[in-house]
Amino acid sequence: xxxxxxxxxxxxxxxxxxxxxxxxxxxxxxxxxxxxxxxxxxxxxxxxxxxxxxxxxxxxxxxxxxxxxxxxxxxxxxxxxxxxxxxxxxxxxxxxxxxxxxxxxxxxxxxxxxxxxxxxxxxxxxxxxxxxxxxxxxxxxxxxxxxxxxxxxxxxxxxxxxxxxxxxxxxxxxxxxxxxxxxxxxxxxxxxxxxxxxxxxxxxxxxxxxxxxxxxxxxxxxxxxxxxxxxxxxxxxxxxxxxxxxxxxxxxxxxxxxxxxxxxxxxxxxxxxxxxxxxxxxxxxxxxxxxxxxxxxxxxxxxxxxxxxxxxxxxxxxxxxxxxxxxxxxxxxxxxxxxxxxxxxxxxxxxxxxxxxxxxxxxxxxxxxxxxxxxxxxxxxxxxxxxxxxxxxxxxxxxxxxxxxxxxxxxxxxxxxxxxxxxxxxxxxxxxxxxxxxxxxxxxxxxxxxxxxxxxxxxxxxxxxxxxxxxxxxxxxxxxxxxxxxxxxxxxxxxxxxxxxxxxxxxxxxxxxxxxxxxxxxxxxxxxxxxxxxxxxxxxxxxxxxxxxxxxxxxxxxxxxxxxxxxxxxxxxxxxxxxxxxxxxxxxxxxxxxxxxxxxx
Numbered sequence: 016x017x018x019x020x021x022x023x024x025x026x027x028x029x030x031x032x033x034x035x036x037x038x039x040x041x042x043x044x045x046x047x048x049x050x051x052x053x054x055x056x057x058x059x060x061x062x063x064x065x066x067x068x069x070x071x072x073x074x075x076x077x078x079x080x081x082x083x084x085x086x087x088x089x090x091x092x093x094x095x096x097x098x099x100x101x102x103x104x105x106x107x108x109x110x111x112x113x114x115x116x117x118x119x120x121x122x123x124x125x126x127x128x129x130x131x132x133x134x135x136x137x138x139x140x141x142x143x144x145x146x147x148x149x150x151x152x153x154x155x156x157x158x159x160x161x162x163x164x165x166x167x168x169x170x171x172x173x174x175x176x177x178x179x180x181x182x183x184x185x186x187x188x189x190x191x192x193x194x195x196x197x198x199x200x201x202x203x204x205x206x207x208x209x210x211x212x213x214x215x216x217x218x219x220x221x222x223x224x225x226x227x228x229x230x231x232x233x234x235x236x237x238x239x240x241x242x243x244x245x246x247x248x249x250x251x252x253x254x255x256x257x258x259x260x261x262x263x264x265x266x267x268x269x270x271x272x273x274x275x276x277x278x279x280x281x282x283x284x285x286x287x288x289x290x291x292x293x294x295x296x297x298x299x300x301x302x303x304x305x306x307x308x309x310x311x312x313x314x315x316x317x318x319x320x321x322x323x324x325x326x327x328x329x330x331x332x333x334x335x336x337x338x339x340x341x342x343x344x345x346x347x348x349x350x351x352x353x354x355x356x357x358x359x360x361x362x363x364x365x366x367x368x369x370x371x372x373x374x375x376x377x378x379x380x381x382x383x384x385x386x387x388x389x390x391x392x393x394x395x396x397x398x399x400x401x402x403x404x405x406x407x408x409x410x411x412x413x414x415x416x417x418x419x420x421x422x423x424x425x426x427x428x429x430x431x432x433x434x435x436x437x438x439x440x441x442x443x444x445x446x447x448x449x450x451x452x453x454x455x456x457x458x459x460x461x462x463x464x465x466x467x468x469x470x471x472x473x474x475x476x477x478x479x480x481x482x483x484x485x486x487x488x489x490x491x492x493x494x495x496x497x498x499x500x501x502x503x504x505x506x507x508x509x510x511x512x513x514x515x516x517x518x519x520x521x522x523x524x525x526x527x528x529x530x531x532x533x534x535x536x537x538x539x540x541x542x543x544x545x546x547x548x549x550x551x552x553x554x555x556x557x558x559x560x561x562x563x564x565x566x567x568x569x570x571x572x573x574x575x576x577x578x579x580x581x582x583x584x585x586x587x588x589x590x591x592x593x594x595x596x597x598x599x600x601x602x603x604x605x606x607x608x609x610x611x612x613x614x615x616x
Contacts, residue, residue, distance in 0.1 A: 024049055025060040036065050037376065039358030043076055044299075044339055051091060051149065052083040078360040078506075079341035080134065081150065081299045088123045090168050093134035093147040097261045098496040099419045099482060100136075105144035108161050109133070115165040129168050135344060135500055136261040137300050140419035140482075141187045141426050149174060150302055153181045182303060186268045187426035190442060192413045193393055193405065194276070194386075195429045201275045202320045204395035208283050209326045211395075217243070217287045220391065222399025224411040229255060229347075229384035230454065230478035232410075235391075238381060241371040243288040245379035250290040252281050252333075253375065253382045255352055257298040259344040260455030261500060262480035265415040266385040268427050270297075270304050273389060274311045278335065280388030282321065283395060284381055285333040293335040294375070296352055299342050308337055344504035345554055349382040351506070362508045363552035386415055386479070406432035410471040418443045420483035428481075430470065437466040445483045450490055450569065455480035456497040457557035460490070460564035490569040491576060494561040495523045501558035512555030515546045519559060526576040533577060536566065 028045050032038035042061060047053050053076050062069040076082045083091070094100070094109045113120055113131050123130040137152050139145040145154040151174060153160075160181070167177055188195055208216040221236040242250055254277065258266040269277055281293050297305060312335055315321040325331045343361045345351045350364035353375050374380020390412060394402045403411040410432035416439060419425045423444025430439065436451055451461045453470070454477040461468065461475070468475050484493060502520040507513045519542050522535050543559035550556045566573055589608040596606050 021054065021057045022060050025057060025064055029061070029064040034065060036067060037356070037358045039065065039067070039072065039075055040079070040341060040355060041338060041358070043072075043082055044341055047082060051089060052086050055084075058084070075358065075360055079299075079343050081342035086123060086127060088127055088129040089171070090129040091147075091149055092129065092131045092164075094131070095135075095137040095139065095143060095145045095147075096133040096496070096500075097136040097140060097143070098493050099140040099262060100143040100145060101496065102420065102488070103144045105146075105156070108144055108156050108158070109146075111158060112161050112165060115162065116168065128171070134300075134342065135504060136259065138258055138264045138267050138298070139184065140262050140264055140417065142184060143419075147300065150299065151182055152184070152300065152303060154184055184267075184271075186272050188268060188429075189418070189424050189426040190428040190430065192429040192431065194389060194413060194415070195273070195427075197273075197276065197393060197396075199276070199392060199396055201279065201315060201318065202326070204276075204279050204392035205282055205286070205320060205326055208286055208395040209328055209331075213286060213289070216283070216395070219394055219399040220287065223394045223402040224399075225387070225390060225394060225402065226410065226472060227384055228386035228390065228414065228478070230260075230457075230476065232472040232476055235383065235387060238371055238383075239284060239287045241369075242290075242379045242381045245372045247372075247377075247379050248289070249292075249378045250285075250288050251375045251378050251380040252284045252288065252290045252293040253349075253352070253356070253380055254281050254293070254295040254335075254385060254388055255347065255349060255382055256301070256385050257296055257340050257347045257352060258301070258385070259298060259347045259504075260457065260478055260480055261497070262417060262419055262452065262455045262482040263478060264417045264419075265427050265479045267301060267304070269385050269389055269415075270301065270308065274308055275315070276389040276392045277385055278311060278315060279320070280383075280391040281335060282325065282333055283391045284383060284388065286325075286331065288379070288381055290381070291332050291334075293333060294356055295335055295337045296340060296346070296356060297337055298340045298346075302339055305337055305339070312337075343506070344500075345506045345552070348552055348554070351552070352382065353380065360506070362506050363554075365551075384478075407469070407471045407473065409473040414470060414477070415479055416470070416477070416481045417479045418481045418483065421445060421448070421485035421488070422483045432471045433469050435467050435469050436461060436475065439470070439481060440466065440483065443483070445485070447485045448483055449486045449488055450484045450493075452482040452484070452493070452561070453477045453480065455482075456500050457553070457560060460493075460561055460568060462568040489572055490565050491523075491526070491572040494565045495527060497561040498523050498558065501554065505554060505558075509549070509551035509555065511545055511549035512551065512558070515542055515550070515555060516558045518542055519546075519562065523562070526573065529576065529578050531576045531578060536573065536577075539563075539566070 028042050058072050062072040094105050118124045121132045137145045139154045142154045144156045225235040226232040323332045346355045346361040348363050351361040355361040370380045406412050413429050413431050416428045453459050498520045502516040505512045505516045547556045
């Protein structure tokens with residue numbers, strides 16, 4: 016595409032978003048759709064049209080992994096590199112596709128047609144292996160499907176001509192409870208809350224003891240009350256649908272089949288705090304859900320449950336926009352998400368001030384998880400006391416779990432809080448289980464002696480991931496995958512996380528290559544302290560968790576990789592001097608560094 020067409024495309028896109036800089040990320044996503052990358056002239060034109068420094072625009076484009084400032088081909092295929100997808104054979108399938116297409120991973124084919132690489136997690140762990148092709152997900156990959164994908168690419172068939180059933184997914188709901196079996200119709204919960212009045216409705220949320228289902232577990236009513244009490248009257252409600260934790264996919268199911276509960280929950284939050292504006296921040300991997308979500312919003316506007324005078328109540332005006340993410344795990348953190356909503360790099364903010372007083376564009380903002388907002392409908396329909404009667408004293412209600420890995424029935428399970436890990440394993444048909452990773456890469460690794468612990472904020476908290484590993488698995492390799500995930504997803508803002516996660520990944524690489532020593536295990540412990548004490552946000556502090564849990568509970572898996580009694584460098588300096596010896600024509604003993612064979616520990 017020449018410069019003139021780009022100038023025209025930029026002008027159209029800027030006009031669509033009213034030249035508002037906070038929509039910069041959405042503009043970049045829209046512009047990339049034309050050629051599957053963002054040429055320099057497009058970035059220059061966009062910066063000029065918005066009156067922004069070009070460095071700001073390029074900085075945003077370079078931050079998100081789904082935006083490309085270099086050509087990636089007409090077809091960009093990204094295999095999910097989640098540990099569960101690896102267990103299902105994703106690496107072999109990726110190698111098969113690369114071999115068939117005659118290209119190397121991470122490189123564009125010579126004809127500029129296609130490139131193949133990896134992404135962190137597609138949210139399809141229950142029906143993997145999976146990949147994204149130009150942002151659209153395909154699950155249940157096998158050799159036959161991979162070979163057919165290669166044929167379609169060679170034929171240069173547009174994605175709309177690919178088999179439609181490839182792009183459809185199952186909800187895979189294995190156990191329903193209060194939320195997933197809720198029979199409410201659109202508007203039922205809102206009518207009940209409107210009848211209570213704003214104050215009465217917020218009182219019911221207090222009585223329910225609802226805590227955030229995103230993992231942190233902050234009391235929802237306290238957050239809403241703080242936002243309501245903030246002096247700025249221009250309040251905002253944000254639904255965090257950036258479900259990026261490896262092994263989590265329950266929000267995908269809620270957005271796919273229970274979107275009315277989610278949107279109604281956002282509207283209930285707006286009723287409580289007095290918000291007029293809402294955003295649903297949808298992770299880029301779930302962009303296929305957007306058309307159906309937009310249809311839900313349109314239908315609710317027509318029915319009077321969204322827009323002006325909701326439910327016939329004068330002055331209750333609230334509407335919702337959908338914003339897409341573009342591949343950044345850190346944007347699941349609420350302040351990084353707000354930065355992204357404002358069209359910036361997703362860098363977590365320093366707190367205080369907190370979003371409830373200074374959030375989106377400095378306005379009081381409530382940020383809640385998808386499941387949290389959907390649960391608000393149950394409170395409106397049943398009352399706070401009835402909601403609080405289920406679960407445990409500190410964890411009211413039910414919890415959705417995304418179960419994947421070595422089990423007969425992966426999928427979404429809804430249990431009352433307080434269910435034991437063993438009960439979940441029995442329900443999903445897991446046998447001979449070696450370990451369970453609860454809460455994703457940032458969560459807790461549980462050994463068999465801990466399987467009677469309970470899923471609850473006071474015992475084993477989780478945002479929803481429940482990954483099962485049987486006795487055929489190597490827990491070192493599980494942690495190895497997780498630390499590379501953190502190193503890749505670090506936003507790079509703070510040095511401890513940017514450097515520490517890379518050092519942690521390098522140390523596990525060294526062990527995996529058979530060059531490890533006991534000193535490296537001490538180095539891991541030092542990195543753990545550094546990351547936990549000095550990281551700017553929770554990503555860095557959580558990065559060592561799977562390794563530290565592994566060393567404590569599955570230490571033999573690590574010690575098998577120790578090949579030296581004392582420290583041994585991973586870098587082969589003598590080997591690096593090989594070229595110098597060739598140039599000088601020397602290969603005598605004095606031209607080599609001394610080599611010492613360390614005894615086995």
